[in-house]
Amino acid sequence: MNASAATETDTNEKAESTPRWVYSPLGRSIAPLRRYWREKVVSDVDHKAVVAKIALECPATPRYILMIMMSAGIAILGLLLSSPAVVIGAMLLSPLMSPILGVGFALATGKQKWLRISARSLALGSIAAVLFAALIVLVSPLQTVTEEIAARTRPNLFDLLVALFSSIAGSYAMIRGREGSIVGVAIATALMPPLAVVGFGLATFNWTVFFGALGLFFTNFLTIALTATLMARLYGFRTTLSTRQGWFQNVGIFFIFVALAIPLGLSLRQIAWEANAQRIVKNTIEAEFGDRSRISEQSIDWGSKPLSITATVLTPEFDADANEDITRALRRRLGDDVSVSIEQFRVGADPGAAEQAELARARAAEQAAATERQIAGMVDRMAMAAGVSRDDVMLDRETRRIAATAKPLPQLSLQGYRELESRVTRSVPGWTASLRPPLLQLPRISMEDGKPSEAGQASLELAIWAAERTGVPVMVLGNAQDATTIANLLSDAGIDSSVTETAGSDTIELSWITI
Known part of the structure; x- marks a missing residue:
């Protein structure tokens, strides 16, 4: 093969490997840019x-x-x-x-x-x-x-x-x-x-x-x-990758971007509509109540049908027709059915009265939120103390009481359960905690001169606490005089008990009466 034939063959192979679009008018017009990019960048x-x-x-x-x-x-x-x-x-x-x-x-x-x-x-x-x-x-x-x-x-x-x-x-x-x-x-x-x-x-x-x-x-x-x-x-x-694989990859990337952009664009459109609706609702409420009023809170439930709109307005004068007027205006401006509920709080006509009322509401809301966090923490501590889940903790907000029945925990005495209850109570002042302990061994009560000693009094108080929490009656065992004294003290605390005489001793034993 001579030199000219070889050159012609190389030229043909190069032409076959070069994409056709290079020879198109567009390809020729961007050729200088491609050359600059390749050589300079x-x-x-x-x-x-x-x-x-x-x-x-x-x-x-x-x-x-x-x-x-x-x-x-x-x-x-x-x-x-x-x-x-x-x-x-x-x-x-x-x-x-x-x-x-x-x-x-x-x-x-x-x-x-x-x-x-x-x-x-x-x-x-x-x-x-x-x-x-x-x-x-x-x-x-x-x-x-x-x-x-x-x-x-x-x-x-x-x-x-x-x-x-x-x-x-x-x-x-x-x-x-x-x-x-x-x-x-x-x-x-x-x-x-x-x-x-x-x-x-x-x-x-x-x-x-x-x-x-x-x-x-x-x-x-x-x-x-x-x-x-x-x-x-x-x-x-x-x-x-071959040229063909490269083009397939480019086309695939393009279609993936399009597939992502379409739903995301629709989501952005919905978000923009909601933002515009928020602005329209705010302007409509302000127009209804005037410049002397202030919107404290505004909420829209986007998932409800009709669209549920609630707001709190601080105003010097009540507007009895506010809900109906705002509903008609918003139906016209939003082009959708709406349900409006405006809660009005009357404040003074002083220009700063609305701001003061709003600050007071903000402080009250912040305090309520802090209290809720404290209550949530109290429920967690009670659940942990009882060894149960949060769902097993009983909470009564009206009487401000929290209660749970504890599971037996290894090496934990009645005094330990009582201390756990005290910790829960101290976490949120004003609440009463009640932790029902397992029916563990009741403490012995030491007596001096016909009445509980200092240590015996502490044991008696622990026994009364446990009996109050469990609601189970107590058996008192000891000599007749001391046992009767302890039974009377239990009765004064509202605890049902029964006395059983035993041989003379300075110690009173207590046990649960179970059927």
Whole structure:
């Protein structure tokens, strides 16, 4: 074969391997841009060093698992406290950037082993974060769905954009050798809070929160990983995929983004509608009551039919027709059937009266919330003292009493059960705790000069406490005079008893009368 024939053959092979779109008008118009990108941008990237760095940090080491758990722990505490600053601070510890970028770059380069290592690290880290967050929630007295938690249960298009921009920043920093903790925070912000909320939902068996946060996590994970794949391909990382496989991958990524964007866009539309409805409701109520009134509370039940709207208004004058007027106005403005309930509190006409009344209500609400937390803690302590579940604790708010029947605990005496009851009572002043102990051995009562000694008096008081809690009558055994004295003291305390004479002794024995 001569030289010209060989050259012609090479030209034909090159033409066959070159995509047809390159010779199209669009291809020719962007050819200078592609050449500039390839020669001025991609050529400066040390592809081998970037791949080696990401691959080195992808395996699930003990340090990686520890940092994931600590980040999840701080994140769930910030979510329970509804503190954005604490949640963001937790992101400084999260090492999620490397394995998730590893998934994206492995997809781009077609390296199956690297993909398996990265996916395994991400899965182990996610499971560790969820379980550790769930453990913290289980032992925490705070298990309320806060605003920070609720915000992670309704993924929308903005969440996808946060993940998209985070992935672009993280991929660019890794490729250009400028990675740092701030870039890691950007990616962890999109992933760690949803994982912590998944743990919250698991611990509280709140499946709405669980699946909502899980959906947000997978949305962000797919967005970050696939965006990293596109960034790797854009910066010319060598791939083992054929041209056809590469195009299939690109088309698949495009359709995944579309599939994610459509429901998230609809969710964002619903959220925007709810925000606009909140504003309309507020404006309508303010227009009805005038400038001298103030809205203290406003709530809308979005799941009810008709739409249920409740509000509390502090006003100098009562408006008897407020519910009907506001209902008609909102039906017209929202285009939906509504049910309105306005609770009015009369305040003085002084301009500061509404503010003072609102502060008073806020303090009362805060005090009520604090009391509820104390009561919840008291129930937990009573359940722990009795060795039973919270459901077995009886709570009477009207009489302010709490009661439970204790299970026998090893090496715990009647005095121990009495002390446990006292601890529960001291936790919330004004409440009466009643812990029914098992029918353990009653104490002996020592006598001096025909009456209980100092130690005997303490034993008698313990016996009276146990008999009051159990409601079981007591048998008094001893010499006739002392036994009768103790029986009379028991009767004065409202305890049924029976006397049995025994040989003379300075000690009175007590026992339960059971059938």
